[in-house]
Every structure is written in structure tokens, then in C-alpha cells.
Amino acid sequence: MAGLILREDVDLVRERAQIEQVIGAQVALSNAGIGSLKGLCPFHEEKSASFYVRPGIGRYHCFGCGEGGDVINYLQKTAGLSFTDAIEHLAALTGVQLRYEQGGANRESERSNQSMRQRALAANQAAQHYFESQLVTAQAGPGRRFLSERAFDREAAKLFGIGFAPPGWDNLTRHLMGKGYTAAELTAAGLVTQGSRGVYDRFRGRLTWPIRDTTSQVIGFGARELPEFVEGDKKQGKYLNTPETVLYKKSQVLFGLDLAKDAIRTQKQVVVVEGYTDVMAMWLAGIQTAVATCGTAFSAEHAKVIRRLMGDHVPGSGLQLSDGASLGGEIIFTFDGDAAGQKAAVKAFGQDHQFYAQTFVANEQSGMDPCELRLAKGSAAVKALVANREPLFAFVIRAKLAQFDLGSVEGRIGALRAAAPIVAQIRDTAFQGGYVRELAGWIGLDVEQVRHEVSRAARAGTRSNSMVSARADTRSNPTVAARAPNGNSNPILRLEKTLLAAVLQYPELIPVQFDQLSADIFSAPAFGAVFHAIKAAGGVQAGAIQGARGWVATVAELGGTDLADLIGSLAVTNLPEDRPEQLAQYCVELVAELQAQVIAQHLLNAKSRLQRTDPSHPSHSAALAAVVELEAARRTITGR
Ligand code: ZN
Numbered sequence: 001m002a003g004l005i006l007r008e009d010v011d012l013v014r015e016r017a018q019i020e021q022v023i024g025a026q027v028a029l030s031n032a033g034i035g036s037l038k039g040l041c042p043f044h045e046e047k048s049a050s051f052y053v054r055p056g057i058g059r060y061h062c063f064g065c066g067e068g069g070d071v072i073n074y075l076q077k078t079a080g081l082s083f084t085d086a087i088e089h090l091a092a093l094t095g096v097q098l099r100y101e102q103g104g105a106n107r108e109s110e111r112s113n114q115s116m117r118q119r120a121l122a123a124n125q126a127a128q129h130y131f132e133s134q135l136v137t138a139q140a141g142p143g144r145r146f147l148s149e150r151a152f153d154r155e156a157a158k159l160f161g162i163g164f165a166p167p168g169w170d171n172l173t174r175h176l177m178g179k180g181y182t183a184a185e186l187t188a189a190g191l192v193t194q195g196s197r198g199v200y201d202r203f204r205g206r207l208t209w210p211i212r213d214t215t216s217q218v219i220g221f222g223a224r225e226l227p228e229f230v231e232g233d234k235k236q237g238k239y240l241n242t243p244e245t246v247l248y249k250k251s252q253v254l255f256g257l258d259l260a261k262d263a264i265r266t267q268k269q270v271v272v273v274e275g276y277t278d279v280m281a282m283w284l285a286g287i288q289t290a291v292a293t294c295g296t297a298f299s300a301e302h303a304k305v306i307r308r309l310m311g312d313h314v315p316g317s318g319l320q321l322s323d324g325a326s327l328g329g330e331i332i333f334t335f336d337g338d339a340a341g342q343k344a345a346v347k348a349f350g351q352d353h354q355f356y357a358q359t360f361v362a363n364e365q366s367g368m369d370p371c372e373l374r375l376a377k378g379s380a381a382v383k384a385l386v387a388n389r390e391p392l393f394a395f396v397i398r399a400k401l402a403q404f405d406l407g408s409v410e411g412r413i414g415a416l417r418a419a420a421p422i423v424a425q426i427r428d429t430a431f432q433g434g435y436v437r438e439l440a441g442w443i444g445l446d447v448e449q450v451r452h453e454v455s456r457a458a459r460a461g462t463r464s465n466s467m468v469s470a471r472a473d474t475r476s477n478p479t480v481a482a483r484a485p486n487g488n489s490n491p492i493l494r495l496e497k498t499l500l501a502a503v504l505q506y507p508e509l510i511p512v513q514f515d516q517l518s519a520d521i522f523s524a525p526a527f528g529a530v531f532h533a534i535k536a537a538g539g540v541q542a543g544a545i546q547g548a549r550g551w552v553a554t555v556a557e558l559g560g561t562d563l564a565d566l567i568g569s570l571a572v573t574n575l576p577e578d579r580p581e582q583l584a585q586y587c588v589e590l591v592a593e594l595q596a597q598v599i600a601q602h603l604l605n606a607k608s609r610l611q612r613t614d615p616s617h618p619s620h621s622a623a624l625a626a627v628v629e630l631e632a633a634r635r636t637i638t639g640r
Pocket of ligand 1: 041042043044051062063064065066067
């Protein structure tokens with residue numbers, strides 16, 4: 001049973017963790033006003049950013065789908081970690097030494113404190129060390145030969161962490177058990193296979209490539225067989241990967257992503273190749289955006305990982321057929337020029353309509369993969385392969401056209417009918433218009449005739465495509481949502497919400513009178529409840545001393561689950577005032593405005609009472625005095 005981490009250590013981790021770095025490793029974040037960053041939401045599909053991060057507050061919130069929280073909760077949700085695992089992960093990143101409530105510094109209890117996930121990570125790391133150390137042994141000769149035959153030197157092998165799993169059934173198992181790992185832990189790590197007489201090494205007589213996540217932790221391996229060590233009776237296939245584990249999800253993992261992620265983010269380009277050696281060849285040729293799927297086809301899940309990194313926005317305009325670089329981000333597939341490669345390209349085309357406008361194919365006519373190409377023709381040829389990429393649309397259409405004899409009228413009509421439905425699927429009209437002209441040129445037909453056929457195909461395909469267009473983002477404009485957080489036009493509610501947002505984000509700028517307000521000043525009960533939570537956390541005075549980050553965490557905690565979403569969105573929403581030098585004044589005015597509104601309300605009631613009071617009645621003078629007093633108070637606050 002895992003011990004509880006001491007509360008003060010949890011707070012320290014929360015305090016030190018850089019939320020913008022943790023989220024930024026997965027989501028491309030750009031500036032969104034003072035102290036605010038935004039990007040594409042990792043929790044829902046969207047084309048324009050409604051996901052906001054406030055590093056100063058240590059929180060994120062999506063105004064599209066409502067997901068929100070702090071850095072710990074982000075890791076829990078996106079990486080599937082438990083609270084303890086998330087804290088342990090962040091502690092490692094921030095250098096916080098965690099202490100556990102159970103105490104006891106002996107090895108047994110320390111081990112029990114580490115969750116299975118941590119142990120699986122550690123086991124994979126230890127296995128990585130072991131495999132790497134084995135690559136220099138005499139036995140690994142065939143492995144080293146494999147690499148040198150493909151022009152990968154020692155440095156390249158080191159960069160990609162290539163290792164050698166020696167033949168035999170229990171080399172790694174014995175090594176790791178000697179380091180204290182149990183069979184259960186090694187199974188959880190995907191390093192061993194359960195046999196009838198215990199566990200045995202999964203990878204034997206193979207070259208190994210570590211597969212790392214975006215935080216550079218080893219989560220699994222890809223391993224290639226070496227002919228010298230192929231076991232006669234049990235053929236396992238040329239490539240063998242880690243099975244699905246707590247760490248390794250094959251529909252999401254991409255080999256090379258740890259090295260490529262920065263270049264992918266900055267260059268807004270990713271090159272998807274088929275093998276580990278292709279990633280290496282690309283890298284050595286100067287293309288540092290290459291990744292490979294691991295024993296599976298490129299999936300929508302992979303696309304999601306990539307789009308998040310690129311902060312992919314599909315622009316409504318600016319598309320140019322001849323120059324894909326004008327797009328937000330490019331995904332380039334390298335497929336063989338052969339039929340199977342074309343089939344794969346067409347499949348990728350059908351798979352992710354969200355992505356297709358920026359999808360390209362780098363097609364090597366000779367059928368060589370990038371590794372072979374580099375070997376045969378050098379790095380320049382690999383670079384040229386990527387540079388000569390072609391839009392996936394064009395590739396798919398031309399593959400269709402190749403099936404027809406364009407020299408005959410029948411062939412041209414057949415080609416048009418086959419290609420028109422593809423062009424009809426292009427949702428961007430400017431893009432589609434360009435392809436109508438291109439197609440007319442390729443087939444040798446009149447543009448109008450092609451346009452007519454495409455419209456016909458579009459109508460015919462409307463029903464079958466409606467699922468696709470239904471995915472279009474129908475949510476409200478995120479900028480508007482962020483600026484008018486309540487999303488409604490009631491000025492009083494808007495003021496209350498904006499003030500509470502300012503209080504949570506900048507407690508140090510809020511006049512201390514705020515703490516003296518009463519909760520019923522807020523017209524919406526939910527805002528009154530947030531005010532209670534703020535007061536319970538010591539009010540803005542405590543916030544100013546403690547700093548917004550830790551204080552907001554306390555407010556959120558005291559608010560309970562019912563208020564969590566509201567407090568979360570308030571803490572992250574952008575204020576209408578976006579000039580830093582004006583913020584302090586703005587906060588003062590917000591409080592004054594709310595007070596003025598309350599007084600105006602009281603004044604209205606007092607005047608009404610005064611009107612209803614008989615001037616001869618003794619209570620009349622008191623009613624009049626109340627009005628005068630409130631008028632004076634209003635003037636003091638508003639200055640008019
Ligand atoms: Zn979202």
C-alpha cells in the first residue's frame with residue numbers, strides 16, 4: 001500500500017511545477033494577453049484555440065469543453081496517472097524530495113511507495129541501460145554490422161539509444177531481478193513474457209530502439225530481428241514491439257517524438273516514415289521532424305498527438321496549391337511508390353478529414369525507403385524527397401487517373417467520374433476550386449465540365465459526408481467567450497464575474513474593502529458561493545501575501561466540487577483589460593463599480609420607500625436621511 005505524500009510536499013510540487021512547460025510539451029501554446037497562453041485543447045477536437053493556461057495561477061481551462069484544473073490534474077487526465085503518480089512525476093521534474101506519511105526510510109517501504117507505473121518506467125530505463133551496454137559486446141557483432149551497413153555510426157546509435165538484446169531466455173530478466181525488480185513489475189513494463197515456468201525475456205537476439213515519450217522517458221522498445229539469432233521454432237517477425245502496458249499505447253506512441261518534438265513545434269511539420277532506421281536516416285540528413293509509428297498504421301490518435309504539438313489551425317484562407325507551406329502545419333507521409341504504398345496513402349486520406357488539407361505525400365519513385373535512399377544517393381536525396389512532397393489530394397487523384405487511358409474519350413470520362421468524388425470531398429472552397437482546375441488540366445477536359453461533375457458528386461455524397469461536416473466546431477468564438485466570461489449580456493452578472501476573475505488572478509491588486517463586502521451583494525448565488533470560498537481562504541489579503549497560485553488552489557479546494565468548474569474558469573479567463581500598466585487601476589474600478597451598483601440598488605429601494613412614506617409621518621425624516629446618506633456614499637465611490 002502506497003503511503004500518503006506529505007501535504008507540504010504536495011504544495012511544494014504544485015508551487016514549483018511550471019504548468020506551461022508540462023502542458024507546453026504536448027500543446028503548442030501562444031500568447032493570449034497578459035499572463036495568459038492559449039492553444040488547441042487536448043481534451044476536445046477544435047480548430048481554433050479555446051484552451052487557456054495561466055502560468056501565474058498555475059491553472060488551465062478550456063472555454064470550449066469546460067475541462068480545467070491545475071498541473072497535477074492535467075497530468076492525471078492526459079497521462080492517465082493517479083494523483084500520487086502525477087506528484088511523483090512532477091517531483092522528479094522539479095527536484096522536490098518527497099516524504100511519505102508512513103515514514104520509514106527502509107528500502108521495502110520506499111519500494112511500496114512507488115507505484116507500479118513508476119516501477120515500470122524505472123524497469124524500462126534499466127532495461128535501456130542494459131541493452132545499450134550489450135551493444136559493445138562480442139556477441140552483438142551482427143547488430144553492429146547491421147548498423148554500419150546502413151551507415152549509422154556509433155554517435156547515431158547513441159543518439160537514438162540503440163541497444164542489443166542478447167539471445168537467450170533470461171539475460172535481461174536475471175539482470176533486472178538482480179536489481180530488485182519483481183516478475184510482476186517486469187510484466188507490467190512489457191519486458192518479459194509469461195511462460196509456463198515463469199517469465200522470460202520478450203526481446204532476444206535483436207537490436208533494440210527505445211521508444212520514449214515527449215518527456216524523454218523510456219516507455220517501451222521496438223526490436224528488429226538479426227538473421228544470425230533467429231530462433232528456428234518460434235518465428236516472431238522481423239519487428240517486435242512492447243505490448244500494450246500502462247506506459248505503452250501503440251495507437252499513440254511515435255518513435256522519435258522525443259527528439260523531433262521541438263522541431264515539429266517550431267517548423268510546423270512532421271514527416272511520418274515507416275521504420276526506426278528511416279527516422280534515423282531523416283535525422284542524419286537534416287530532417288529533424290521525422291517520426292515513425294510502432295508496428296501499427298498512422299491513426300487518428302497519432303494525428304491528435306501531432307496536431308497538439310503543432311498547434312494546428314486549419315485556416316479559412318491563404319491556401320495555395322503550389323505551396324503547402326502557407327498552411328498552419330504539414331504532415332508528410334513517405335509511402336513507397338508501389339501499389340501498397342499508394343493504398344496506404346489512400347487509406348490515410350480517408351482516415352482523418354480534419355487533417356487532410358495539410359497532408360502531403362513524399363513519394364519515392366524508385367520504391368526505396370528513406371534509409372535505403374540515404375545509403376544509395378546520400379542525404380541530399382533524402383532532403384529532396386521531403387522537399388518534393390505532393391499534396392495527398394493530388395497523389396490520390398493521380399493514383400485514380402493512372403487507372404484510365406486518358407488518350408480515349410471513354411478513358412477521360414471514366415477518369416473524371418472516378419476523381420470527381422475525391423475533389424468533392426474537399427471542404428475548403430478555395431482549395432476545391434484550385435483542384436477543379438488542376439483536374440481539368442490533368443485529364444485534358446474543360447474546367448466547366450469538371451466543375452459540373454464535381455458538384456454532382458458533391459450532391460450525391462452529401463448524405464454520406466454529413467458525419468464529417470457535423471464535426472465542424474460549432475462552439476462559440478473562444479475570444480468572445482473569454483472576454484465576456486459569463487457569455488450573457490446581463491451587465492451586472494458580467495461585472496460580478498469579471499470582478500471575481502480579477503480577484504482570483506490578482507488578489508494583490510484588489511482593494512482590501514473587497515473582503516468587507518457581504519455575499520448577498522452578488523446577484524447570482526454561484527458567485528456568492530465563490531465569494532464565500534474566497535473569504536474562507538482568507539480573502540484578498542491572504543491572497544496578496546500567499547501569492548495567487550497557492551491561494552487559488554485553497555479557494556478551489558474550499559469551494560468543493562460544485563464550484564470547481566466555475567472557480568477554474570474564473571481563474572483562467574482573460575480580463576477585458578489587457579494593458580499590464582492599467583491592471584491595478586482596473587481592479588480598483590471593478591470593486592468600486594460593484595459597490596456603486598449595490599448602493600444604486602439600495603438607493604432605488606430607499607427612494608421608493610421615501611415616496612411611499614407620508615411626509616407628515618415621523619418615519620419620513622429617517623427615510624429621507626437614508627436617501628441622502630446613500631447619495632453621498634454613491635458620490636464617494638463613483639466620484640460624480
Ligand atoms: Zn476543450
